[in-house]
Amino acid sequence: xxxxxxxxxxxxxxxxxxxxxxxxxxxxxxxxxxxxxxxxxxxxxxxxxxxxxxxxxxxxxxxxxxxxxxxxxxxxxxxxxxxxxxxxxxxxxxxxxxxxxxxxxxxxxxxxxxxxxxxxxxxxxxxxxxxxxxxxxxxxxxxxxxxxxxxxxxxxxxxxxxxxxxxxxxxxxxxxxxxxxxxxxxxxxxxxxxxxxxxxxxxxxxxxxxxxxxxxxxxxxxx
Amino acid sequence: xxxxxxxxxxxxxxxxxxxxxxxxxxxxxxxxxxxxxxxxxxxxxxxxxxxxxxxxxxxxxxxxxxxxxxxxxxxxxxxxxxxxxxxxxxxxxxxxxxxxxxxxxxxxxxxxxxxxxxxxxxxxxxxxxxxxxxxxxxxxxxxxxxxxxxxxxxxxxxxxxxxxxxxxxxxxxxxxxxxxxxxxxxxxxxxxxxxxxxxxxxxxxxxxxxxxxxxxxxxxxxx
DNA sequence: TATGACTAACTCACCAGTTCGTACATTAGT
DNA sequence: ACTAATGTACGAACTGGTGAGTTAGTCATA
Numbered sequence: 001x002x003x004x005x006x007x008x009x010x011x012x013x014x015x016x017x018x019x020x021x022x023x024x025x026x027x028x029x030x031x032x033x034x035x036x037x038x039x040x041x042x043x044x045x046x047x048x049x050x051x052x053x054x055x056x057x058x059x060x061x062x063x064x065x066x067x068x069x070x071x072x073x074x075x076x077x078x079x080x081x082x083x084x085x086x087x088x089x090x091x092x093x094x095x096x097x098x099x100x101x102x103x104x105x106x107x108x109x110x111x112x113x114x115x116x117x118x119x120x121x122x123x124x125x126x127x128x129x130x131x132x133x134x135x136x137x138x139x140x141x142x143x144x145x146x147x148x149x150x151x152x153x154x155x156x157x158x159x160x161x162x163x164x165x166x167x168x169x170x171x172x173x174x175x176x177x178x179x180x181x182x183x184x185x186x187x188x189x190x191x192x193x194x195x196x197x198x199x200x201x202x203x204x205x206x207x208x209x210x211x212x213x214x215x216x217x218x219x220x221x222x223x
Numbered sequence: 224x225x226x227x228x229x230x231x232x233x234x235x236x237x238x239x240x241x242x243x244x245x246x247x248x249x250x251x252x253x254x255x256x257x258x259x260x261x262x263x264x265x266x267x268x269x270x271x272x273x274x275x276x277x278x279x280x281x282x283x284x285x286x287x288x289x290x291x292x293x294x295x296x297x298x299x300x301x302x303x304x305x306x307x308x309x310x311x312x313x314x315x316x317x318x319x320x321x322x323x324x325x326x327x328x329x330x331x332x333x334x335x336x337x338x339x340x341x342x343x344x345x346x347x348x349x350x351x352x353x354x355x356x357x358x359x360x361x362x363x364x365x366x367x368x369x370x371x372x373x374x375x376x377x378x379x380x381x382x383x384x385x386x387x388x389x390x391x392x393x394x395x396x397x398x399x400x401x402x403x404x405x406x407x408x409x410x411x412x413x414x415x416x417x418x419x420x421x422x423x424x425x426x427x428x429x430x431x432x433x434x435x436x437x438x439x440x441x442x443x444x445x446x
Numbered sequence: 447t448a449t450g451a452c453t454a455a456c457t458c459a460c461c462a463g464t465t466c467g468t469a470c471a472t473t474a475g476t
Numbered sequence: 477a478c479t480a481a482t483g484t485a486c487g488a489a490c491t492g493g494t495g496a497g498t499t500a501g502t503c504a505t506a
Binding site: 144171180187 | 260261262264300340342343344345346349350354359360362364367385387390391393394395397398399401402403405406407408409410411412413414416418427436437438440441
């Protein structure tokens with residue numbers, strides 16, 4: 001979970017001073033705490049206690065609880081943007097490309113439940129931290145560009161019949177992936193089915209791809 | 224928002240004693256507060272203050288903050304179950320029936336954003352209140368029974384090619400409807416599109432139906 | 447129908463433990 | 477010598493929860 005490379009400590013007992021490392025460690029622990037308990041439920045003291053530094057450093061580096069949460073969000077969104085940038089589907093036909101893209105979202109959401117929880121939490125707070133962040137305002141989405149290209153290519157060739165734009169298709173793909181992870185607990189409790197059961201994973205992954213492709217390529221009534 | 228019939232007050236200054244009304248009023252306000260601020264963010268004192276009764280009554284009737292939230296969830300889930308029970312699609316062909324069902328979910332989610340928020344919050348807490356509730360354990364889902372029947376009928380006639388079961392199809396429908404409302408804020412902030420914009424409503428409603436029907440009726444590779 | 451016993455419903459005041467944030471002192475590294 | 481980085485101690489406001497006492501409505505009975 002830690003994204004910090006811990007350089008060997010020069011002295012036995014105390015750590016060397018290292019702003020970047022301290023900042024990153026706070027961010028790691030804060031991510032876990034906020035994801036675990038929600039914004040209001042997370043305790044600054046608890047975050048500090050689980051760190052090798054003190055609460056004072058949280059205020060020194062981040063200013064306060066709100067800004068700390070914003071920083072946590074910024075990093076979490078950065079991770080998924082980086083993953084999307086790895087995406088290379090130029091060599092695939094539109095159908096395979098869309099499926100690959102959907103699977104990337106599927107995999108990323110599954111592998112980062114903390115990210116999903118943070119997004120849920122931020123929505124409870126009506127995205128006020130995103131609004132307060134300069135970085136997140138212009139983070140963009142590489143996936144969206146990719147979808148745009150695939151969609152244009154598929155629609156041009158007549159393969160894709162649906163008249164969706166990239167943003168809506170992205171919403172469609174995300175909704176399935178997000179729900180599966182975010183609502184795992186209530187869904188499991190109410191319907192007795194674990195949506196994140198590893199044994200079902202491939203089935204859901206295929207279901208997502210089938211769904212999106214079916215939607216894009218369905219025969220439409222000519223109106 | 225109030226679900227209480229307020230009988231005329233016999234005396235001018237004080238209210239008559241009415242356990243059911245007091246309980247219901249607490250529940251109404253608590254629903255709003257929990258939905259607004261999350262479980263930890265909601266304040267028992269604030270809930271009490273927005274009530275015409277006192278904090279002591281919350282503890283008198285519900286026992287504590289946790290049980291109050293559980294009671295709020297129980298009522299919220301009861302509302303959607305009741306809505307699902309109104310559903311009558313026996314006279315429709317499978318395609319129209321599924322679309323109608325999906326639209327019911329779409330409409331209900333849109334009309335009850337507080338419910339969506341409560342479910343998000345309960346998932347942050349890993350459904351521990353549902354687990355603690357006897358009522359919610361056996362609340363069931365009328366929609367699930369309906370889906371089962373439609374699915375059986377559609378698959379039998381060969382109209383539906385997809386091999387899904389009712390629970391998974393329910394998840395698929397819910398995911399789209401849920402995401403649209405739950406993630407409205409982050410999605411809007413990041414992609415500049417309001418998923419709950421009334422002007423876009425019909426488009427999304429149709430998109431959901433098209434998606435589900437396309438998935439169910441798509442031509443599958445014979446393997 | 448007047449009365450008095452009974453209890454559910456309600457009010458008020460208060461507390462013990464938190465919780466975010468900060469003033470102030472100190473130290474490591476350059 | 478200077479400054480960025482860090483540690484300690486503390487407090488004001490809050491927060492969930494409760495102890496103790498009060499009142500409105502009901503009902504059995506004379």
